[in-house]
Amino acid sequence: MNDTSMATDAPRLSARGLVKTYGPVVAIDGVDLDLYPGEVLAVIGDNGAGKSTLIKCLTGAEIPDVGTLKVEGRSVHFRNPQDAQAAGIETVYQQLALAPALDIASNIFLGRERRRPGLVGKVTRGLDHRAMREFAEAKISELGIQTLQDITQLVETLSGGQRQAVAVARAIAFGSRVVVLDEPTAALGVRETAQVLDVIRRLREQDVSVILISHNMPNVFDVADRIHVQRLGRRAAVVTPETHTPADAVAIMTGAAPGDSGDGGEEGALP
Amino acid sequence: MTETIEQTAAERYRARPLTRVQRLRRLLHRHPGISPTVVLLGSVISFWLINDRFLLPANLSLILQQVAIIGALAVGQTMIVLTAGIDLSVGAIMIFVTMVMGTLAGELGVPGVLAFVVGAAVGAAAGLVNGILVAYVKLPPFIVTLGTLGVFTALALLMSGGRSIRGDVLGSFLTWTATPVGLGPFNLTVGVLLVLLMYAGVAFALSQTSWGRHVYAVGNDPAAARLAGIRVRAVLLSVYVSAGVVFAFAAWVLIGRVGAATTNSAVDANLDSITAVVIGGTSLFGGRGRVLGTLLGALIVGVFRNGLALARVDVLWQTFAIGVLIIAAVSLDQWIRRTGAQR
Numbered sequence: 001m002n003d004t005s006m007a008t009d010a011p012r013l014s015a016r017g018l019v020k021t022y023g024p025v026v027a028i029d030g031v032d033l034d035l036y037p038g039e040v041l042a043v044i045g046d047n048g049a050g051k052s053t054l055i056k057c058l059t060g061a062e063i064p065d066v067g068t069l070k071v072e073g074r075s076v077h078f079r080n081p082q083d084a085q086a087a088g089i090e091t092v093y094q095q096l097a098l099a100p101a102l103d104i105a106s107n108i109f110l111g112r113e114r115r116r117p118g119l120v121g122k123v124t125r126g127l128d129h130r131a132m133r134e135f136a137e138a139k140i141s142e143l144g145i146q147t148l149q150d151i152t153q154l155v156e157t158l159s160g161g162q163r164q165a166v167a168v169a170r171a172i173a174f175g176s177r178v179v180v181l182d183e184p185t186a187a188l189g190v191r192e193t194a195q196v197l198d199v200i201r202r203l204r205e206q207d208v209s210v211i212l213i214s215h216n217m218p219n220v221f222d223v224a225d226r227i228h229v230q231r232l233g234r235r236a237a238v239v240t241p242e243t244h245t246p247a248d249a250v251a252i253m254t255g256a257a258p259g260d261s262g263d264g265g266e267e268g269a270l271p
Numbered sequence: 272m273t274e275t276i277e278q279t280a281a282e283r284y285r286a287r288p289l290t291r292v293q294r295l296r297r298l299l300h301r302h303p304g305i306s307p308t309v310v311l312l313g314s315v316i317s318f319w320l321i322n323d324r325f326l327l328p329a330n331l332s333l334i335l336q337q338v339a340i341i342g343a344l345a346v347g348q349t350m351i352v353l354t355a356g357i358d359l360s361v362g363a364i365m366i367f368v369t370m371v372m373g374t375l376a377g378e379l380g381v382p383g384v385l386a387f388v389v390g391a392a393v394g395a396a397a398g399l400v401n402g403i404l405v406a407y408v409k410l411p412p413f414i415v416t417l418g419t420l421g422v423f424t425a426l427a428l429l430m431s432g433g434r435s436i437r438g439d440v441l442g443s444f445l446t447w448t449a450t451p452v453g454l455g456p457f458n459l460t461v462g463v464l465l466v467l468l469m470y471a472g473v474a475f476a477l478s479q480t481s482w483g484r485h486v487y488a489v490g491n492d493p494a495a496a497r498l499a500g501i502r503v504r505a506v507l508l509s510v511y512v513s514a515g516v517v518f519a520f521a522a523w524v525l526i527g528r529v530g531a532a533t534t535n536s537a538v539d540a541n542l543d544s545i546t547a548v549v550i551g552g553t554s555l556f557g558g559r560g561r562v563l564g565t566l567l568g569a570l571i572v573g574v575f576r577n578g579l580a581l582a583r584v585d586v587l588w589q590t591f592a593i594g595v596l597i598i599a600a601v602s603l604d605q606w607i608r609r610t611g612a613q614r
């Protein structure tokens with residue numbers, strides 16, 4: 001992606017000075033983040049660097065102690081995940097957030113079930129099971145998880161990777177502006193991982209912005225436009241696959257090389 | 272070519288001859304409604320063999336009338352247990368609402384319909400108190416309802432001052448639930464039909480609406496439900512409040528059944544409602560179960576009490592038998608569930 005087109009657009013999602021502490025633990029310490037329309041921003045960092053906490057603060061799962069959040073230039077305060085969903089932000093959390101005793105289709109539609117059309121649906125508020133199943137099947141097959149045979153299977157009977165696929169299918173099905181994926185391929189096989197990366201590229205083509213958290217450097221450098229390096233709760237740098245090698249990024253991540261949060265051409269976009 | 276198709280090891284394992292017990296277990300697992308139905312039919316037949324008066328339409332009608340109160344409470348109890356809660360105050364709320372309706376209509380001369388509406392509002396408010404303490408103050412449901420059990424019982428007793436309010440001063444509306452309804456040889460009451468209607472309504476809401484899905488999801492894993500975008504606290508609150516309204520309907524049925532508003536009735540209704548839920552196969556850990564299972568559970572309890580009474584078994588031994596029944600039902604449930612992974 002070329003940097004100039006990005007720098008001229010206003011960020012779709014922009015965070016300034018996010019702080020989140022858990023008692024004595026400082027999870028993130030004054031983090032800035034900008035996400036532009038139709039870009040894939042990877043977030044990398046060691047375990048405990050604050051990646052998950054950062055995206056939780058962006059998606060309403062946690063309320064930051066300090067800091068501001070803007071969507072399309074407008075100030076927002078997400079109190080819970082629905083607020084973020086209403087703003088078009090969908091998230092796959094690291095812990096997946098699925099209801100084990102419900103089936104795959106119900107999980108994909110959890111929180112936004114589809115009612116039967118017409119008067120019947122309005123009066124009885126009855127669910128349109130068939131439509132939800134068909135839609136869920138389509139989304140799952142888009143991810144190419146062929147081992148999922150039965151959309152009415154309970155989620156608790158699925159393998160770890162299959163569960164992850166359900167969570168990803170759910171996010172890509174409804175994310176209209178931003179899709180946030182916290183280690184979406186950690187449990188996936190080689191082919192399934194490639195499918196998810198394809199889906200991420202397709203989202204970018206549809207002008208959806210993606211935040212991807214991953215420990216897999218080849219994947220990150222394969223799909224990301226920019227890479228946010230998180231270190232000890234702070235943003236150590238923002239780099240691009242064009243200007244940095246995976247080894248450079250890892251060096252910043254581990255502190256072997258100095259970070260520079262002005263890197264990656266991001267400062268030019270600040271308001 | 273006489274080449275036989277090679278089976279994989281797993282296919283050979285799956286094609287292995289099953290024992291009858293294994294097949295039965297698998298069937299029961301696939302259709303969770305079967306085992307309570309079988310227990311119900313089995314106990315009906317046993318009691319019929321002991322005393323052939325058991326199966327007379329008059330006696331079956333009586334069982335339904337006897338079971339209506341517990342059945343009504345168990346509807347609300349099921350909703351609460353599905354959220355991984357428990358409500359020890361169901362009977363206390365019902366008695367409290369009974370006394371509110373009775374005092375308004377019988378002593379203050381308020382029209383029956385209005386007394387019922389106020390009673391339903393009091394039931395909802397009682398549920399709201401439980402719901403706020405559980406969902407917002409985040410106390411364990413057991414503790415909350417143990418506390419409100421005492422509070423609502425005391426309020427009901429303070430209100431009644433130890434007196435009962437006789438049915439003839441309550442007016443026709445509040446005692447309407449006692450009106451007989453003939454269905455062929457059976458002799459039901461409006462109250463019984465009302466309870467069946469509540470089962471149908473709640474069964475629909477739980478299985479066919481998004482609210483129902485959210486109740487199951489919250490009972491399963493509240494943290495996951497929140498991240499999925501469900502307003503967990505609102506769902507919990509709605510469950511306790513609607514259960515409170517259900518308990519008010521139970522109070523209405525109770526007034527009809529007893530023919531008076533009194534604090535002396537349905538004393539063991541609390542635990543019996545939990546018994547019905549548990550025998551009906553709903554998990555006390557939340558997120559699993561069905562209200563129609565509870566209906567079967569309530570019927571099983573009713574059949575046991577009535578059948579043992581007809582067989583002239585002492586009341587204490589009836590209680591003993593119900594106790595054994597609970598443990599047997601839950602053991603059966605566990606045994607069936609252990610096949611979970613083997614499809």
Ligand SMILES: Nc1ncnc2c1ncn2[C@@H]1O[C@H](COP(=O)(O)OP(=O)(O)OP(=O)(O)O)[C@@H](O)[C@H]1O
Nearest residue numbers: 022025026027045046047048049050051052053054
């Ligand atoms: N709910 C919580 N309570 C207390 N401490 C927390 C909580 N959540 C996160 N932390 C702490 O915040 C820090 C950052 O955690 P976070 O989950 O954001 O790391 P991460 O970068 O996502 O790590 P990983 O790569 O292992 O997923 C850690 O030190 C963690 O212990």
Ligand SMILES: [Mg+2]
Nearest residue numbers: 051052053094
């Ligand atoms: Mg994490």
